[in-house]
Amino acid sequence: MTILGTILIALQIAVSANDGKVMLVDGVNTPRPDPEPDTVTIIDISVTPPKVIGEVRAPTSIAGPPHSVAIAPDRSIALVTASMKIDPKNPKAAIPNDQVTVIDLKATPPVVLKTLQAGAGASGVSINPAGTLALVANRNEGTVSVFSIAGKNVTAAGKVDFAAPDSEPAQAMFLGDGRTAWISRSAAADNKISVLSINGSKVEYTKQDLFSGLRPYGMDITPAGDFAVVANIGTGFTGGADTVSLLDLKANPPRTIDQLAVGPIPEGIVVSPNGRYVAITVMNGTNLSKTSPFYHDFAVLKVLEIRDRKLLTIAEAKLGHWCQGAAWTPNGATVLAQCIVEKEIQMFGFDGKSLKAAGSIKVNGGPGGLRTAR
Numbered sequence: 001m002t003i004l005g006t007i008l009i010a011l012q013i014a015v016s017a018n019d020g021k022v023m024l025v026d027g028v029n030t031p032r033p034d035p036e037p038d039t040v041t042i043i044d045i046s047v048t049p050p051k052v053i054g055e056v057r058a059p060t061s062i063a064g065p066p067h068s069v070a071i072a073p074d075r076s077i078a079l080v081t082a083s084m085k086i087d088p089k090n091p092k093a094a095i096p097n098d099q100v101t102v103i104d105l106k107a108t109p110p111v112v113l114k115t116l117q118a119g120a121g122a123s124g125v126s127i128n129p130a131g132t133l134a135l136v137a138n139r140n141e142g143t144v145s146v147f148s149i150a151g152k153n154v155t156a157a158g159k160v161d162f163a164a165p166d167s168e169p170a171q172a173m174f175l176g177d178g179r180t181a182w183i184s185r186s187a188a189a190d191n192k193i194s195v196l197s198i199n200g201s202k203v204e205y206t207k208q209d210l211f212s213g214l215r216p217y218g219m220d221i222t223p224a225g226d227f228a229v230v231a232n233i234g235t236g237f238t239g240g241a242d243t244v245s246l247l248d249l250k251a252n253p254p255r256t257i258d259q260l261a262v263g264p265i266p267e268g269i270v271v272s273p274n275g276r277y278v279a280i281t282v283m284n285g286t287n288l289s290k291t292s293p294f295y296h297d298f299a300v301l302k303v304l305e306i307r308d309r310k311l312l313t314i315a316e317a318k319l320g321h322w323c324q325g326a327a328w329t330p331n332g333a334t335v336l337a338q339c340i341v342e343k344e345i346q347m348f349g350f351d352g353k354s355l356k357a358a359g360s361i362k363v364n365g366g367p368g369g370l371r372t373a374r
Contacts, residue, residue, distance in 0.1 A: 012046040012330040013053075013105070014372045015069045015078045016338065016345060017060035018365030021086055022094070024322055024341055027289030029062070031086050031094055039364045040069075040080050040103060042110055045329045045372060049347065049359055050336070054110040058101040059085065062340060062368030063094075064123030064139055065171045065184075065218040065231075066268045066281075066325030069371035071105070073131040077113070077152050078103045080369065081122040081136055096120040096140040100147070102154045113152060118145035119159065124171030124218070128178045133157075133201060137169035137183055144169055144183055148201045157201045162194060169194075170217050175249065176225025184216040186233065191215060193230065212245035212256050218268060222275035223374070226250055227306060229278050231266035232259075237285050237294045242266055244280060244304065246311050260311040262302055264294065268326035268337065268370065277314065277350075278304040279326040279335045286321040286341075299323035301337050303350060317348055317355040325370025334358060340366035 020036030022029055038061075042054040059082035060068065068081045085097040098120055102113040119138030127134045127149065134147040134154065142165040146157040162169070168187040175181065181196040181203070192209040193216050213232030221228045226249055234242035241261035248257045265283035272279070282300040289295065299319035305312045320339030323346075327336040335348045335355065344362050348355040 011044050012373060013071070013075060014043040014045045014050070014327050014336065014370060015071055016041040016043065016363055016367045017069050017080045017369030018363045018367045019060055019062040020365035022062060022366065024287055027287060027292060031092055035086065036365060038082070040078070041363045042105065043361065045327070045336070048334070050329065050334070050361060052361060055364065056103055056110050056112055058103065058112055059097065059099050060369060061085070061097065062324065062366055064121070066338065066369050067124045067126070067171050067218060067371060068369035070125045070127045070134060071371055071373040072127055072149065073129060073374070075373045076106055077154070078105055079125050079127065079134055079154070081118065081125050083121045083123045083139060098122050098138070100125065100136055102152070104152060114154070116147065116154060116156060119143045126172045126174055128174045128198070129176065130178055133198065135172035135181055135203070137172045139168045139170060141165055142167045142169060144172060144196070144203070146201065146203045158203070160196060160203055160205050162205060164190065167192070171219050173219045173221060173228070175221065182210070182219060182228070184219055184230065186215045186217050188215060188235065208253070210247070210254060212247060213243050213259060218266070220269055220271045221249070222271050222306070223273065224275050229269055229271060231269040231280065233265050237264055237288055237292070240264060244269065244278065244311060246306065246309070248309070258310050260304065260313065263300055267324050270326045270328060272328050272332045273330055274332055276306060277332070278306065278311070279328060280304065281319065281323045281326050281337050283323065286323065299339065301326070301335065301348060301355060303335065303355060315350065315353060315355045317357065319346055320344070322366070324368045327370050327372045336370065338367035338370050340368060343367070
């Protein structure tokens with residue numbers, strides 16, 4: 001094993017996927033006339049302040065929920081999806097992509113092992129607790145791709161088809177037992193979280209669905225496996241306040257037990273290491289034209305507390321623009337938030353009551369996907 005590989009076992013790491021192909025032009029996600037390579041940044045979050053320890057070039061995209069990165073439990077590999085790419089026939093347009101990149105985190109420096117195909121609009125990706133299976137939600141075809149994992153070897157193992165091509169599957173999330181997974185379906189006319197059953201590499205749609213709110217998008221689960229949180233992105237930037245839902249996983253069947261308004265379009269959502277808090281990035285109109293009545297000159301980072309089966313707002317802070325993923329450091333003392341326009345990951349100290357700006361990490365490209373190893 002390499003020195004870096006040995007170190008990574010002890011380190012807690014975050015992986016940021018950064019889109020170099022697009023930029024924001026008067027509120028429109030626009031292909032760059034001078035596209036830069038997409039990159040993936042590996043960050044040591046076990047130190048204060050967190051620091052970059054590696055970078056590779058790999059296709060990714062800001063389109064879709066920011067859980068477009070997954071890290072194996074043993075920190076050996078990361079999977080990064082790419083939901084969109086520049087149309088080779090028209091460099092001014094983007095079209096759905098289906099790529100999933102496997103990155104060797106133990107190599108010195110980290111390297112790309114292989115690129116696999118999922119489905120059109122490959123978006124949210126998750127790896128099961130055993131590190132043997134991965135699921136990718138394919139937003140543009142209404143399916144979920146299944147991949148088997150054996151060490152660093154990742155292979156395609158089929159698809160789950162919801163027979164609803166317009167359902168826009170966004171995020172895949174394994175429950176604690178590894179035998180069940182949820183898929184958020186974010187289409188405006190769908191509004192479901194579908195339940196999958198898992199037996200080895202056999203994954204099936206149970207035909208059971210849950211409801212958390214209007215257009216469920218990003219999801220996360222508490223370390224104890226007793227609650228899940230879901231970001232509901234609503235109908236877009238209409239000036240309304242979209243919601244985060246709390247779901248009881250111990251109930252049979254699981255169900256929504258609380259909702260809290262957080263602002264227009266909650267993007268990143270992640271539970272703290274102790275399972276008590278939830279960090280959320282809220283777009284807040286920052287990626288709209290400045291002439292829009294719904295435009296604001298800052299996004300918002302919020303921290304909610306799960307208390308007495310309710311969600312309570314504990315702290316909030318202003319972010320940059322077009323902000324995406326969120327993550328916690330292992331001790332829960334720092335929250336990371338990606339901001340695309342600034343091309344940086346902004347950091348905030350958290351003391352259980354308030355958020356305080358604590359610097360930033362610059363990355364190459366617009367950071368649109370973020371995950372930590374647990």
